[in-house]
Amino acid sequence: MEGDPTLCLRIFDLNCWAIRYLSKRRQERVRLIGDTLRQDGFDLVLLQEVWSEQDYSDLRVKLAGCYPFSHYFRSGVIGSGLCVFSRFPILDTLLYQYSLNGYPYMLQHGDWFCGKSVGVSVGVTAPLLSLSLQLHAEYCREKDAYLPHRLVQAWELAQFIRHTSKAADVVLLGGDLNMHPEDVGIRLLRGWTGLRDAFAEATRFEGCKNGCTLVPDNCFTDKSELLPFPLGIRIDYILYKAISSFTVKCEELKTTTGPAAGTDIPFSDHEAVMATLHIQRRGQPVGATLGTAGLADVVTEARTEVGVGLRAARRQRYSSGRMAVLALLLLLLQAVAALGTLAGLGAEQPFPKLSFCLLAFLALGVLVLAAGLHLFHTMEVKMLHGTEDQMWMALRALQERP
Amino acid sequence: MEGDPTLCLRIFDLNCWAIRYLSKRRQERVRLIGDTLRQDGFDLVLLQEVWSEQDYSDLRVKLAGCYPFSHYFRSGVIGSGLCVFSRFPILDTLLYQYSLNGYPYMLQHGDWFCGKSVGVSVGVTAPLLSLSLQLHAEYCREKDAYLPHRLVQAWELAQFIRHTSKAADVVLLGGDLNMHPEDVGIRLLRGWTGLRDAFAEATRFEGCKNGCTLVPDNCFTDKSELLPFPLGIRIDYILYKAISSFTVKCEELKTTTGPAAGTDIPFSDHEAVMATLHIQRRGQPVGATLGTAGLADVVTEARTEVGVGLRAARRQRYSSGRMAVLALLLLLLQAVAALGTLAGLGAEQPFPKLSFCLLAFLALGVLVLAAGLHLFHTMEVKMLHGTEDQMWMALRALQERP
Numbered sequence: 001m002e003g004d005p006t007l008c009l010r011i012f013d014l015n016c017w018a019i020r021y022l023s024k025r026r027q028e029r030v031r032l033i034g035d036t037l038r039q040d041g042f043d044l045v046l047l048q049e050v051w052s053e054q055d056y057s058d059l060r061v062k063l064a065g066c067y068p069f070s071h072y073f074r075s076g077v078i079g080s081g082l083c084v085f086s087r088f089p090i091l092d093t094l095l096y097q098y099s100l101n102g103y104p105y106m107l108q109h110g111d112w113f114c115g116k117s118v119g120v121s122v123g124v125t126a127p128l129l130s131l132s133l134q135l136h137a138e139y140c141r142e143k144d145a146y147l148p149h150r151l152v153q154a155w156e157l158a159q160f161i162r163h164t165s166k167a168a169d170v171v172l173l174g175g176d177l178n179m180h181p182e183d184v185g186i187r188l189l190r191g192w193t194g195l196r197d198a199f200a201e202a203t204r205f206e207g208c209k210n211g212c213t214l215v216p217d218n219c220f221t222d223k224s225e226l227l228p229f230p231l232g233i234r235i236d237y238i239l240y241k242a243i244s245s246f247t248v249k250c251e252e253l254k255t256t257t258g259p260a261a262g263t264d265i266p267f268s269d270h271e272a273v274m275a276t277l278h279i280q281r282r283g284q285p286v287g288a289t290l291g292t293a294g295l296a297d298v299v300t301e302a303r304t305e306v307g308v309g310l311r312a313a314r315r316q317r318y319s320s321g322r323m324a325v326l327a328l329l330l331l332l333l334q335a336v337a338a339l340g341t342l343a344g345l346g347a348e349q350p351f352p353k354l355s356f357c358l359l360a361f362l363a364l365g366v367l368v369l370a371a372g373l374h375l376f377h378t379m380e381v382k383m384l385h386g387t388e389d390q391m392w393m394a395l396r397a398l399q400e401r402p
Numbered sequence: 403m404e405g406d407p408t409l410c411l412r413i414f415d416l417n418c419w420a421i422r423y424l425s426k427r428r429q430e431r432v433r434l435i436g437d438t439l440r441q442d443g444f445d446l447v448l449l450q451e452v453w454s455e456q457d458y459s460d461l462r463v464k465l466a467g468c469y470p471f472s473h474y475f476r477s478g479v480i481g482s483g484l485c486v487f488s489r490f491p492i493l494d495t496l497l498y499q500y501s502l503n504g505y506p507y508m509l510q511h512g513d514w515f516c517g518k519s520v521g522v523s524v525g526v527t528a529p530l531l532s533l534s535l536q537l538h539a540e541y542c543r544e545k546d547a548y549l550p551h552r553l554v555q556a557w558e559l560a561q562f563i564r565h566t567s568k569a570a571d572v573v574l575l576g577g578d579l580n581m582h583p584e585d586v587g588i589r590l591l592r593g594w595t596g597l598r599d600a601f602a603e604a605t606r607f608e609g610c611k612n613g614c615t616l617v618p619d620n621c622f623t624d625k626s627e628l629l630p631f632p633l634g635i636r637i638d639y640i641l642y643k644a645i646s647s648f649t650v651k652c653e654e655l656k657t658t659t660g661p662a663a664g665t666d667i668p669f670s671d672h673e674a675v676m677a678t679l680h681i682q683r684r685g686q687p688v689g690a691t692l693g694t695a696g697l698a699d700v701v702t703e704a705r706t707e708v709g710v711g712l713r714a715a716r717r718q719r720y721s722s723g724r725m726a727v728l729a730l731l732l733l734l735l736q737a738v739a740a741l742g743t744l745a746g747l748g749a750e751q752p753f754p755k756l757s758f759c760l761l762a763f764l765a766l767g768v769l770v771l772a773a774g775l776h777l778f779h780t781m782e783v784k785m786l787h788g789t790e791d792q793m794w795m796a797l798r799a800l801q802e803r804p
Binding site: 073077160162166358361385397 | 473496564566781
């Protein structure tokens, strides 16, 4: 950004909800997104939930003229769904996969299979670090079983940003954080990194009330989910931070409001977020970090939730381990009985062969499943425990800070 | 490091081979390691393969006086085995888990279960970034099936170092890289990060010939593995790099040579590596990075190997998918036959019930296993493909460099 007194950067962020076979009118919407992006000429486009590589390839071909640089982040079974299009060169990319991301056996909540990650692209008029990401979904706000996993992700993300952003001038984060603005995860992420919320900082705002990105007016949203929130909820964010001797100011923030211009359908079940940032050299970045005391409170709150998750994971590890041991015992018992019969010890076979075999296979199945679960929950315990430790170290460092 | 003209830093690195129930004379050796560390007073101790948290706790208690700061990195099913002890405060830690790390069904090669990672500790007379790590083991040098995984790890490690080290003054890496000095993975890591090899740079060296750390003289090493290398091999390294306006010089490098002083056993099956570094302000760091052309060659070589791994992973994904489909077809066929019999279509049951049931359970078992394998290899393909893409991007950037 040398010799450029004010750089105006226009950013587009959208959770595209492009799941093959499942998302309604997917191909039509992807075409629509591509057309709009080509027309509007943003500088940087951060997309999430582009699960099909074919959709990405189609977009890339369509946008090659105005966004010559792009990257698709691959991970997990299905993919990360993240991609970035840019008018400026992307010099380097990096993928960071969260260590915890739901449970493989919760097939109805497909998060585990997506390998949710944060995709980092460096460059775009370097040194600008832009991150596109999505955190674990919240399926039930009242009884949010995934809160500890989402907090581990928010913590890992915050740590990752702290460690990778030091040489950047500006950090930009766009994505579906699956958290309301006042949630502990958002406060942790913002407090620990100093990232600022474009919605809160914008000089002008235009779009859905309160900046909501999941609104009942959108024909694709699940109305029952939004019943407690008649205005909708805000879970998609553009966050930013100036490092070194730059300042960033959000001049304008917009969200889409339902159907795209000239059509009857919106881009996605989420609304798009569009920000215009002014980046200037000189001047110290305005510190938006929470004070040490406020930050310690947030980290303590997050650590308590991670602790709750840790205890739950330990219980599940114990139950699955006990189940595996019981199944193993049953199998051994059957083996002894079978050997006894073979050796002619028993006068006759006491069980019908068919039930005996069925039982053995059932026990084997339970053993394999329970052992798999035990392994999985052991990993979960390690990661939650590790995060709790890291947060404790952070708290200690905060207390020792003058 | 302000106001400190020359800082002398003594580092100890050891793969401890402390696997519960499997490693010979483990407790005795861990005690010995603790005693030596307490006596010798290093500044920074990087240990690998401390698989038991109990061993870490014992070491921590013993070393609390001389190394008041320590951290144990938790990950995977068993743990990462990594820990760090330091005479200076550890300000922050971060764990980066490699996206690929062997196969869960290769139980005899336990790498997958360890969740191999790189543990980063920041601080220790900040800003010094120290990394402790271990890469995937090499089980057969002639037919090294894990080479693509190890290369993905080396690449991720190099990228991780590039992105996290920018604000550090000095980067220090100690660990068991499971690669010979001339291997493509080491050349990739060193070329892409500019890290320098303490053994090659040391003013004085004392220890096993050629700096070997796996030597036939050690009573715990597998002699048959070392047959092609009568002097031993060097796979444990201390690498370092000065950033900003510092210079680092390796004054002395030492390795242990078999039995520890006053005993009949060595610390581990690996030899320990000990370096004395002199860190000085002023002066430009001596560039040890390969020239652009040399670097492009290394990245190309590594990318070719990753491509070989990608094709193998695709084949395995295809075979496991086909196997799952066949098992599913068999199950469906059986279901149709059973329903037919129930509906009284067939005059009599053509198969004995027991074999019928056994076959069904067998098909079900094969289906579950093959589907699991298919998922696993799908993830493997994604990660190898993603790394290949990143390397291609790196090559493009290298070619465009003046």
